[in-house]
Amino acid sequence: xxxxxxxxxxxxxxxxxxxxxxxxxxxxxxxxxxxxxxxxxxxxxxxxxxxxxxxxxxxxxxxxxxxxxxxxxxxxxxxxxxxxxxxxxxxxxxxxxxxxxxxxxxxxxxxxxx
Amino acid sequence: xxxxxxxxxxxxxxxxxxxxxxxxxxxxxxxxxxxxxxxxxxxxxxxxxxxxxxxxxxxxxxxxxxxxxxxxxxxxxxxxxxxxxxxxxxxxxxxxxxxxxxxxxxxxxxxxx
Numbered sequence: 001x002x003x004x005x006x007x008x009x010x011x012x013x014x015x016x017x018x019x020x021x022x023x024x025x026x027x028x029x030x031x032x033x034x035x036x037x038x039x040x041x042x043x044x045x046x047x048x049x050x051x052x053x054x055x056x057x058x059x060x061x062x063x064x065x066x067x068x069x070x071x072x073x074x075x076x077x078x079x080x081x082x083x084x085x086x087x088x089x090x091x092x093x094x095x096x097x098x099x100x101x102x103x104x105x106x107x108x109x110x111x112x113x114x
Numbered sequence: 115x116x117x118x119x120x121x122x123x124x125x126x127x128x129x130x131x132x133x134x135x136x137x138x139x140x141x142x143x144x145x146x147x148x149x150x151x152x153x154x155x156x157x158x159x160x161x162x163x164x165x166x167x168x169x170x171x172x173x174x175x176x177x178x179x180x181x182x183x184x185x186x187x188x189x190x191x192x193x194x195x196x197x198x199x200x201x202x203x204x205x206x207x208x209x210x211x212x213x214x215x216x217x218x219x220x221x222x223x224x225x226x227x
Contacts, residue, residue, distance in 0.1 A: 006156075032213045044157075044205070044218040051213070090157060094213050101170050102147060102207070102216055106156035 004093050006105035014113050015083055021076040021108050023091030033074040034092040034102070035065055044090070050074065061085070083114045116140075118219035120206050126225045127196055135191040135222045139208030146183055147209075147216060148191050152202040160204075163189065164212055196226045 003026045013019065025031060035047040048059025055067040065076045074091060091105040119138040127133050139146050148160040159173035163183045174180070178196075183189040193200055203223050207216040 034215075036218075043220050044207075046215045049215065100164075100212060101159055101162040101173075102209075103159060104149070104157040 004091055004103050004105035006091055006108050008108045009106065010109045012111045012113065013081060016080050019078045019081045019110065021089055023074045023076065023105055024072050025093045026072070027093065027095050030096050032094045033067060035059065035063070035076050036090045036092060037087050038090070039087045081112050083112050086110060086112045118206055118208055118217050120219035120222050122222060123220060124223045126227060129198060129226055130195055132192065132194045133196055133224065135204050137189045137206030137219060139187065139189070139206070140217055143208035143210050144186070145209040145212050146189050147207045148181055148189070149205040149207070150202045151205055151221070157205065198226050200224060201226045
């Protein structure tokens, strides 16, 4: 079965610190990878996505993620966080070129202290 | 509308009653998803519709849950004989095709008392 794991459930850090959130998936074939963010009181929105090509993907608000196929990973990074990055972050995967259901990891709650 | 619309935004129901949750996806989107988000939990996949294909119902937690998508557009999630453990936020999302960005609605907060 396809699964997505986010190892950090809660992260607390100070402004200007660097952030890295881990995401691993279990499927060995072609995958399409996403990071979504849910700010307090808001709906989920897309941060970035990877389908093919350059494994280093840049998204909105200074976020980037790196696809490492050999490690089945798609970790999210931001060099310097702001208080406004306080949110819950979800990694998600679809499988295969034709696509199928979007499977989410358990989420990571990030609290940035001012 | 411009985005995914869900109604009602909040629903309080008595245990044992049936509820219907509605999702209006973005016009032209062929894929539609339902998820459940419980307090402190991630997004639990419920059901996925893609075009005219048979829906992927593998995430429905019991036979009390069902969903349909009429005319390839509006979808209704029905929960029969609600239980307290059904209390959660039910999220709907749509995407143009499978593998493209999914756009989420604001969700329906269901409380079973």
